[in-house]
Amino acid sequence: MGAVGLLHDKLVFSRRAKVLATEFATVLPDALTVLDVGCGDGLIDRLISQQRPELSITGVDVLVRPHTHIAVQQFDGVHLPFEDKSFDVVLFTDVLLHTEDPEVLLREAKRVARLALVLKDHTKEGFLAYLTLRFMDWVGNARHGVALPYNYWTHSRWMSALRSLGLTVQFWKGALGLYPRPARWLFDRRLHFVARIAV
Secondary structure (H helix, E strand, C coil), X not given: CHHHHHHHHHHHHHHHHHHHHHHHHHHCXXXXXXXXXXXXXXXXXXXXXXXXXXXXXXXXXXXXXXXXCCCEEECCCCCCCCCCCCEEEEEEECCHHHCCCHHHHHHHHHHHEEEEEEEEEECCCCCCHHHHHHHHHHHHHHHHCCCXXXXXXXXXXXXXXXXXXXXXXXXXXXXXXXXXXXXXXHHCCCCEEEEEEEC
């Protein structure tokens, strides 16, 4: 696991953080306060702030790492420790798949957000999608002690859950180009998306 993890960090992690930071900087509305739920080490947030310095980003995570790029507050993974409408936007980056029931955190995010939710997550679409997502999840997260329930939704399941929560998709983008060629042909496909959801 150590060698695979180091290779992942060298070839994938930095590129992924830069690509996602640029996507988020573009899709985040004109908002001032952002809550990043499951922010990890906060690298993506630091990179977003370089492009959108007007944003104030707060991080929360179940597991607070010893070295982070932003201040990170611990939470229980279920209840966000903030009042209703405390932030303009709630951001999730590959977090909901680590929960037993993503709708629980989506409901909490809707409660805490004034304007929108911004999501980067996965869709279980295409040949061997589930096995590919499991492999990526394990390589990226197992060594950090992150829960791995391998809970991936299809596009139609995402749409159904968002509708049931009274949330409206404003923007949806797949084909993010997170991986360099030739890995892109295997690991990008239709497996990733970034979306902005109005609350």
